[in-house]
Structures are given as structure tokens and as C-alpha cells.
Amino acid sequence: MENGAAPTAQPVIVAIDGPSGTGKSSTSKAVAAQLGLSYLDTGAQYRAITWWMVTNGIDLTDPTAIAAVAGKPEIVSGTDPLAPTITVDGYDVAGPIRTQEVTSKVSAVSAVPEVRTRITELQRSIAAGAEGGIVVEGRDIGTTVLPDADLKIFLTASPEARAARRSGEVKGSDVAATREALIQRDAADSSRKTSPLAKAGDAVEVDTTELTLAQVIECVVTLVEEKRAGK
Ligand SMILES: Nc1ncnc2c1ncn2[C@@H]1O[C@H](COP(=O)(O)OP(=O)(O)O)[C@@H](O)[C@H]1O
Numbered sequence: 284m285e286n287g288a289a290p291t292a293q294p295v296i297v298a299i300d301g302p303s304g305t306g307k308s309s310t311s312k313a314v315a316a317q318l319g320l321s322y323l324d325t326g327a328q329y330r331a332i333t334w335w336m337v338t339n340g341i342d343l344t345d346p347t348a349i350a351a352v353a354g355k356p357e358i359v360s361g362t363d364p365l366a367p368t369i370t371v372d373g374y375d376v377a378g379p380i381r382t383q384e385v386t387s388k389v390s391a392v393s394a395v396p397e398v399r400t401r402i403t404e405l406q407r408s409i410a411a412g413a414e415g416g417i418v419v420e421g422r423d424i425g426t427t428v429l430p431d432a433d434l435k436i437f438l439t440a441s442p443e444a445r446a447a448r449r450s451g452e453v454k455g456s457d458v459a460a461t462r463e464a465l466i467q468r469d470a471a472d473s474s475r476k477t478s479p480l481a482k483a484g485d486a487v488e489v490d491t492t493e494l495t496l497a498q499v500i501e502c503v504v505t506l507v508e509e510k511r512a513g514k
């Protein structure tokens with residue numbers, strides 16, 4: 284190394300996939316913040332396009348109607364892990380995309396190939412533009428969006444743990460109903476034809492059922508550091 288300068292860390296691309304409530308968002312944000320990487324929540328993008336379709340009265344039982352307008356909304360994601368943002372046509376939708384209505388409809392929209400093509404292009408261009416590296420979380424990042432990612436993680440947890448975590452976020456919510464809704468959404472996301480929720484062959488699987496969030500974060504940070512060190 285010339286001048287004895289410290290080696291600059293190579294930009295690293297980390298893909299974190301898994302079903303709902305496994306800790307993807309919390310882990311990805313913390314890992315990105317700790318390692319100085321950008322962060323992209325791809326679920327928020329599918330939620331944003333779904334919010335736009337609901338708001339514009341699109342018939343979400345009709346894949347042809349969804350496909351016909353898939354290119355219309357302009358979705359912009361801010362990738363600072365300490366303050367991620369999401370807008371649709373300039374409107375801040377961070378709150379509206381988390382409603383029960385959007386959550387119950389997002390799988391129907393995300394299954395439409397034209398929607399996936401559009402959002403996948405957006406995701407690839409954001410990842411390519413993240414000069415210092417990025418953590419991208421979703422369902423098909425390791426398999427389809429970024430198959431050449433430097434590190435792929437697939438998070439899992441029991442349906443009971445996932446439902447308890449999710450209902451812990453919403454005051455007065457029913458764990459059994461949350462569990463059923465999660466299982467249904469996983470089934471829809473895993474069985475769709477175009478880039479379903481799946482573990483990439485070269486992903487490291489981490490079962491988070493018995494782990495604290497801090498333990499999961501530490502595990503992923505260690506895996507990234509080992510990758511960077513060429514181990
Ligand atoms: N290992 C864990 N143990 C306990 N709670 C967790 C764990 N990982 C995440 N959580 C909590 O579970 C909820 C869902 O986590 P989140 O990161 O949003 O999951 P996902 O993005 O996979 O849906 C959040 O309230 C989060 O704080």
C-alpha cells in the first residue's frame with residue numbers, strides 16, 4: 284500500500300431476503316448504518332406502487348389492469364439507513380404504505396410481471412449508483428435482482444415468533460389473526476410465477492427465532508466483514 288495509507292473498503296453489495304417479520308428491515312438498516320452503507324427497502328417500493336393503485340381506483344383483482352398502469356407512478360427511495368424515505372409522484376407515502384389495506388393487497392400487485400420488471404430495474408439502478416455499497420432487503424434480491432451480490436442472507440423465523448413481533452408493533456392487534464395474514468402473504472409471495480420469495484442457493488440462512496435483534500445484526504456484520512477480508 285503506497286504512503287502506508289489504510290486500505291479503502293471496497294463497495295459491498297449485501298442482499299437480505301426472507302418472509303415478513305424475520306427482521307429484514309431492522310437488521311438491514313442497522314448493518315448499513317454500522318458499516319457506512321446505503322440501504323434499500325424494496326418492500327416499501329411494492330407497497331408504494333400498491334398505494335398508488337388503491338388511491339387511483341385500479342381494479343386489483345385484474346392483473347391486466349395493474350399491468351397497464353405499472354409504469355405510471357414515479358417512485359423515489361431515499362437510501363440513508365438512518366432516515367430512509369419513499370415518495371410517489373413527489374408525495375411522502377412512508378405512513379400510508381403501512382396501512383392494513385395496502386398490506387392485504389400488495390401481494391396481488393407484486394405478482395404482476397410488468398410491476399416486477401419496472402421495480403426490479405429501479406432497484407438495480409439504485410444499487411449500481413450506491414458508490415460506497417448497499418444493503419438491499421426484500422424477497423427476490425439474491426435470486427433475481429442482484430444475483431451477483433457479494434453476500435446473500437436469508438432470514439427465517441417460526442410463524443409464531445414472526446406474528447408476535449409484528450403484532451407487537453400494532454397496539455391491540457390479535458396475534459392469531461396476524462399469524463394467519465402473514466402465512467397467507469408468504470404463501471402468495473412464494474407461489475407466484477415471477478421471482479417468488481426464495482432462498483438463493485448461495486445464501487447464508489439465519490434462523491432468528493431464538494436470537495435477539497442485536498445478535499442477528501452482529502451475525503450479519505461479522506459475515507460482511509469476513510467477506511470484505513476475503514475469507
Ligand atoms: N430477532 C428479533 N427478536 C425480536 N424482535 C425482533 C427481531 N428482529 C426483528 N424484531 C422486531 O420484529 C418486528 C419486525 O421486524 P422487521 O425488521 O420489520 O421484519 P421484516 O422486515 O422481515 O418484516 C420489528 O418490531 C422488530 O423490532
Ligand SMILES: Nc1ccn([C@@H]2O[C@H](COP(=O)(O)OP(=O)(O)O)[C@@H](O)[C@H]2O)c(=O)n1
Nearest residue numbers: 303304325326327329389390393421422423
Ligand atoms: N423484493 C420484494 C420485496 C417485497 N415484495 C412484496 O412486497 C410485500 C411487502 O414487503 P415488505 O418487505 O414491506 O413486507 P413486511 O415483511 O415488512 O411485512 C411482500 O409481501 C411482497 O408481496 C416483493 O414481492 N419483492
